[in-house]
Amino acid sequence: xxxxxxxxxxxxxxxxxxxxxxAVPLKEDRSPDIPPDHTHSWTVFLKxxxxxxxxxxxxxxxxKLHETYPNSSRSIEEPPxxxxxxxxxxxxxxxRVYFVPEASxxxxxxxxxxxxxxxxxxxxxxxxxxxxxxxxQYDEFVFSEPTxxxxxxxxxxxxxxxPAQKSxxxxxSTQSENxxxxxxxxxxxxxxxNIRRLTERIHVLEQEKAxxxxx
Amino acid sequence: MSxxxxxxxxxxxxxxxxxxxxxxxKRIKTDGKKLDGIHRELHNLLGENTHAVTVMQNKFxxxxxxxxKPSPWVWTKFKNQARKDDLELHxxxxxxxxxxxxxxxxxxxxxxxxxxxxEEYDKGLADTAWTPRETEYLFDLCREYDLRWLxxxxxxxxxxxxxxxxxxxxxxxxxxxxxxxxRKIMELRxxxxxxxxxxxxxxxxxxxxxxxxxxIMRKQYLERLLSRSPAEIAEEERLxxxxxxxQESSKKLxxxxxxxxxxxxxxxxxxxxxxxxxxxxxxxLAGNILASDxxxxxxxxxxxxxxxxxxxxxxxxxxxxxxxxxAVVQAQQGxxxxxxxxxxxTKQTQLAGRxxxxxxxxxxxxxxxxxxxxxxxxxxxPPGEENHYGISYHDKLVQGVYLRSTKISTLKPTVQTKVxxxxxxxxxxxxxxxxxxxxxxxxxxxxxxxxxLIETKKQADKLDHEVKVLTSANPGPQSDTK
Numbered sequence: 231x232x233x234x235x236x237x238x239x240x241x242x243x244x245x246x247x248x249x250x251x252x253a254v255p256l257k258e259d260r261s262p263d264i265p266p267d268h269t270h271s272w273t274v275f276l277k278x279x280x281x282x283x284x285x286x287x288x289x290x291x292x293x294k295l296h297e298t299y300p301n302s303s304r305s306i307e308e309p310p311x312x313x314x315x316x317x318x319x320x321x322x323x324x325x326r327v328y329f330v331p332e333a334s335x336x337x338x339x340x341x342x343x344x345x346x347x348x349x350x351x352x353x354x355x356x357x358x359x360x361x362x363x364x365x366x367q368y369d370e371f372v373f374s375e376p377t378x379x380x381x382x383x384x385x386x387x388x389x390x391x392x393p394a395q396k397s398x399x400x401x402x403s404t405q406s407e408n409x410x411x412x413x414x415x416x417x418x419x420x421x422x423x424n425i426r427r428l429t430e431r432i433h434v435l436e437q438e439k440a441x442x443x444x445x
Numbered sequence: 446m447s448x449x450x451x452x453x454x455x456x457x458x459x460x461x462x463x464x465x466x467x468x469x470x471k472r473i474k475t476d477g478k479k480l481d482g483i484h485r486e487l488h489n490l491l492g493e494n495t496h497a498v499t500v501m502q503n504k505f506x507x508x509x510x511x512x513x514k515p516s517p518w519v520w521t522k523f524k525n526q527a528r529k530d531d532l533e534l535h536x537x538x539x540x541x542x543x544x545x546x547x548x549x550x551x552x553x554x555x556x557x558x559x560x561x562x563x564e565e566y567d568k569g570l571a572d573t574a575w576t577p578r579e580t581e582y583l584f585d586l587c588r589e590y591d592l593r594w595l596x597x598x599x600x601x602x603x604x605x606x607x608x609x610x611x612x613x614x615x616x617x618x619x620x621x622x623x624x625x626x627x628r629k630i631m632e633l634r635x636x637x638x639x640x641x642x643x644x645x646x647x648x649x650x651x652x653x654x655x656x657x658x659x660x661i662m663r664k665q666y667l668e669r670l671l672s673r674s675p676a677e678i679a680e681e682e683r684l685x686x687x688x689x690x691x692q693e694s695s696k697k698l699x700x701x702x703x704x705x706x707x708x709x710x711x712x713x714x715x716x717x718x719x720x721x722x723x724x725x726x727x728x729x730l731a732g733n734i735l736a737s738d739x740x741x742x743x744x745x746x747x748x749x750x751x752x753x754x755x756x757x758x759x760x761x762x763x764x765x766x767x768x769x770x771x772a773v774v775q776a777q778q779g780x781x782x783x784x785x786x787x788x789x790x791t792k793q794t795q796l797a798g799r800x801x802x803x804x805x806x807x808x809x810x811x812x813x814x815x816x817x818x819x820x821x822x823x824x825x826x827p828p829g830e831e832n833h834y835g836i837s838y839h840d841k842l843v844q845g846v847y848l849r850s851t852k853i854s855t856l857k858p859t860v861q862t863k864v865x866x867x868x869x870x871x872x873x874x875x876x877x878x879x880x881x882x883x884x885x886x887x888x889x890x891x892x893x894x895x896x897x898l899i900e901t902k903k904q905a906d907k908l909d910h911e912v913k914v915l916t917s918a919n920p921g922p923q924s925d926t927k
Contacts, residue, residue: 237844242837244849244882297448335846368879370849374842385836407879414887417871421894428901435908442915 237375243384244373247284248402249276249325250366253346256316268316270346274323275312279368279402285309286383287333292326320344327371332379342367368402516540527553558588559630569629574612575622579603587623594620617657624655743840837882850880854889856896864895 253272256264260271276291278284291311295302296319304313323344328337345365348354373380452458521542522533527550561570561584566577582603590596598616605611631650635642642650673681721730855861865875873891877884 240838240840240842242839242842244837246881329846333846338846338848340848340850367850370880370882371846372849372852373846374839375844402879407881407884410877410879410884411887413873414884414891417868417873418887418891418894420871421867421891421898425894425898425901428898428905432901432905432908435905435912438912439908439915442912442919445919 236378238378238381239375241376241381242372242374243376243381244370245284245287245384246279246368246370246402247276247282248279248366248368249274249340250342250364251275251323251344253344253363255360264316267318269318271314271316272344272346273312273314274325274342274344275310276325276327277310277312282387283309284311286386287330287380289328289330292328294324294326296321317346320346330380330383332377332383333373334377335373335380338371340367340369366402523547526550554591556588556592558584558592559627560584561626561630565630565633569633570626572622572625576605576609579605579609580622580626583619583623584626617660620660621655621657624653628653849882849885850877853877853880853885854892856892860896860899863899864892867895867898 251272251274253270255270256268274293276284276288285308288311290305290307293304293306293313295304295313295315296317299315299317306313321344323342324339325342326337326339329335343365345363348361348363349365373384376384516539518537518539519542520535521538522535523544524531524533525547527547563577566580570580571577572580583597583601586597586600590600594616598614598619601614601619603614628650631642631646720726856864868875868891877888
């Protein structure tokens, strides 16, 4: 149907994705074009969960690097949506995602702090290993009232299913989701317990106050 | 604004390009030629550019050449080719005389005044007021003076013969006669030869269409225009201005009238509005409008322009429209298949239960639209697989795309810090590891619960404090407490 631009009311469709960076320290056998003060080679990327192809609804991704990089605004028009560079410093990269014209949607922007040095509890160990440092963030695009064409694109292939198990390649899965859900439920029950106790205490106090006042 | 622009504006020295940035390569022309003295200085001053326009001013005459021998002047005879006689005159010519054409001969242009034969005259040119002799005299004069009418009129001195009446010929008379004859001649010649006119001939014919009365009047007008006094001119200007102003004000009047009429004509109320004239009636009316507005928003139907006012959706109509909506709901339910059924059914019954309902056609239209969307979606997505695509249905949606991580609600900053500290105690990170739909929902719920917890704690503390105050005040006078 040619009326692909009509919007489907009351409908919301979402697509998960992952963005972040990987970094690896440069070895001695590096090409001579790299300036001597660069210590790491890093790649900032935006990709789908499960290695999904986002280019069906993502037209291009613009990574804005630090100004000191030549052509600091890198526009990637086709998958894989990633930028590989060398450097020495950590800075904030803005990632602007433009959607295909059928979507008739404006672009969304997210920020990612580039991580080069190992962090977390195993920082020391990783430093000596010269291991790859990764910093990734899971997020979801939520399309409210999508156009018909966008809806068709997004439903052609199932895209919202998360892999069941966690693995080194795919750190986001239903397993991790469930873990988080469990954590949240635990917290919720604790809070409820506290509320209950407090309400009881309030009752007691009110009774005391009434008793004292009537004296 | 790049940093280079800002530096330029503030006159700061240009930044040393750091390792990553290559220096802007501007192509510098290196000419091979050596520049000396003034040219080198100029080049340094001007840079690459030379001025676009050079102004040459010849303030001085050329230096006279003293060395040359002067060329002789010769007293020569010459003939003017424009003259019919062989008059020979003399003039000085510099150098050797060339017998070229006399330079002023080319200015002798003649007007083609047509000549007519006696037959032609008898055929069409005869006129009561003009004799053939006089006509010929006129034509001769025209030929002589190149159709310069003022001169012709001045020189016109026709000597009539014995039997002809003597008449004063005005300029208009002469012109009229001349042009009439010319046209008649053109016509006669065309009819005689059978060759039709060229477009140029036609133009000429039309141009010679002389209207004596009009010409006389035109000249009178011009005379009058020229002979206005300054006072008259001022008066005329003033009148023109006033006329324009009146035009505009009348136009404005018409526009205002139109608007007023439009205003008066718009919404005609079907029922009387007497019931809404009391204060209760007014509040009732306001409530009706609000509720029907909400209804309309929910169904996603655009506002009808002037639907006979809110009165059309009057409260008394509720039981009827309620029943109607129910019937429509059932009919729609029969059509819709799949998961949508349950969702839509409940929604529609909810809406039907509201006190004031929209006009029936609008309702059914909205429902049709909804079920149309539902039908389309159902076709493509088998009901069970909605989770695979991340599809969900909501009542009220703002159009657009967003990241789920951005939509976690924030509270007031003071409250937010307390909530954050409690979350930290509970072991939940401030940023969600996996903001999926379920996770976000639960996170929101958790935040609300924590909020509630804080409130209850506050209340408990307050009561605690009061009790303490009371116990310490006891057994003192009760008026101190509270």
